[in-house]
Amino acid sequence: MDKMYILEIHPREYGVFKSKKKWYKAFPDMRQVSAQKYRLKISEKDLSYYKRMCKKVRVDCLIYEDRFGRSYSYRAKFLREHPPLPSGKYRCWYCGRKTRQITVDHIISIAAVKRDPKLQKQLDRKGIDINGEENLALCCAKCNQTKSQAYDKSYIRRAKRGRHESYWKFRNFIRLLIVLAATALVCFIVYYFYI
Numbered sequence: 001m002d003k004m005y006i007l008e009i010h011p012r013e014y015g016v017f018k019s020k021k022k023w024y025k026a027f028p029d030m031r032q033v034s035a036q037k038y039r040l041k042i043s044e045k046d047l048s049y050y051k052r053m054c055k056k057v058r059v060d061c062l063i064y065e066d067r068f069g070r071s072y073s074y075r076a077k078f079l080r081e082h083p084p085l086p087s088g089k090y091r092c093w094y095c096g097r098k099t100r101q102i103t104v105d106h107i108i109s110i111a112a113v114k115r116d117p118k119l120q121k122q123l124d125r126k127g128i129d130i131n132g133e134e135n136l137a138l139c140c141a142k143c144n145q146t147k148s149q150a151y152d153k154s155y156i157r158r159a160k161r162g163r164h165e166s167y168w169k170f171r172n173f174i175r176l177l178i179v180l181a182a183t184a185l186v187c188f189i190v191y192y193f194y195i
C-alpha cells in the first residue's frame with residue numbers, strides 16, 4: 001500500500017499570511033485545522049509534485065509521514081486502560097499530582113517528531129509507535145503547559161517510573177521518614193543545648 005504523508009503549513013510561523021492567495025491556489029484542497037495551521041493528506045506518488053509546488057510558491061512546508069502525526073483515537077482507549085485511583089482522581093505520571101482534569105500526553109511530542117527525520121528513524125529503530133501506549137502518559141494541566149515540545153529524555157524517565165502507583169507511595173513514605181528524622185533531630189538539639 002502507498003505510504004501517506006501530511007503536508008502542513010503554519011502561515012504565521014512562516015510569515016506567509018500576506019501571500020496566502022498564492023499558496024492557497026497551489027493547494028486548493030488544503031484544510032484549515034486551526035487558526036494557524038493548514039493541512040493536506042497526500043500519497044507517496046504525489047510527493048514529488050507537492051515538493052515542487054512548495055518550492056514554486058516559496059512557502060516553507062512541513063512534510064511528514066502520516067503515522068508520525070496525531071491519531072485521534074488514542075485518548076479514550078488510553079484512559080480506559082488507565083482508570084483513575086479509587087478517589088476518582090488521576091495521578092500525573094510526571095509530578096505525582098492527583099487531579100480530575102487529566103490529559104493524555106505524548107511523551108515524545110508529535111511536534112518534535114514530525115519535524116525531525118532523525119528522531120523518526122530513532123523511533124522506528126526502537127519500534128515505538130508515536131501514538132502507542134509506550135509513548136503516552138497521564139499528565140496534569142500544569143505539566144502539560146510547562147513541558148516543552150522539544151525532545152526531552154528526562155520526561156521519558158519520569159513517565160517510566162511515574163506510571164507505577166507504588167513509586168509515588170514509596171516516595172511519600174521516604175518523605176515522611178525525612179520529616180520525622182528532621183523533627184527528631186531538632187528536638188534532640190533543643191533538649192541537649194537549651195534544657
Ligand SMILES: [Zn+2]
Pocket residue numbers: 092093094095096097139140141142143144
Ligand atoms: Zn503533573
